[in-house]
Amino acid sequence: MDVAEASDQVPWATVIGALGPLTILLAALIAAVVAWVAYREQRAADRRSAWWDRAQWALSASLSTDVASREVGLGVLDVLAHSRLAGPEEAEILAVAAIRELDATRPVAGVAPAAVPPDEQRVRIRAARLQVTTDHLRGEATEAWIKDLARSDL
Numbered sequence: 001m002d003v004a005e006a007s008d009q010v011p012w013a014t015v016i017g018a019l020g021p022l023t024i025l026l027a028a029l030i031a032a033v034v035a036w037v038a039y040r041e042q043r044a045a046d047r048r049s050a051w052w053d054r055a056q057w058a059l060s061a062s063l064s065t066d067v068a069s070r071e072v073g074l075g076v077l078d079v080l081a082h083s084r085l086a087g088p089e090e091a092e093i094l095a096v097a098a099i100r101e102l103d104a105t106r107p108v109a110g111v112a113p114a115a116v117p118p119d120e121q122r123v124r125i126r127a128a129r130l131q132v133t134t135d136h137l138r139g140e141a142t143e144a145w146i147k148d149l150a151r152s153d154l
Contacts, residue, residue, distance in 0.1 A: 051085040055094065062097040067119045074101065074126035081133040091137035098134060101127035107145055125152050 058080065061073025077094050080086060086094070105124050107113060116124070128149035135142040142150075 048085055051080060051083060055080050055090070059097055067123055070101070071119070071123045071126050074098070074123065074130050078126065078130040078133055081130060081137060086137065088138055091134040094130065095134035095138070098127045098131040102131055102146060122154050125149060125154055
């Protein structure tokens with residue numbers, strides 16, 4: 001090997017030394033992407049946790065003996081059911097509150113419905129609206145009488 005050939009070849013140490021800053025930049029970019037993904041996942045988990053805290057409160061309120069609390073609880077559950085965080089499993093849970101309220105309201109063939117105080121009627125309307133929402137999320141059909149009740153004015 002003569003001197004001209006030796007000077008044309010670049011030593012590996014020089015190449016690796018030149019790539020060092022690029023390697024550091026690439027490692028920093030990878031670390032930033034990993035941190036961003038972790039941040040987004042933590043943010044989504046925090047949102048789901050806050051959603052569930054609200055749902056627990058609303059479920060408790062919907063089971064109250066106080067009519068006004070039941071109305072507010074069912075209304076909040078309906079709002080939560082419309083959230084992007086509510087999937088089919090959450091809809092199943094929320095539907096329990098509506099079903100509980102509506103079972104007592106279910107019309108019986110040949111029997112005239114009893115008069116209901118206005119505050120109780122608002123609770124039933126809220127339950128019907130929640131039922132329509134959760135049925136939609138679960139891909140189920142809603143009974144006509146529930147749809148009619150849900151369209152009622154509060």
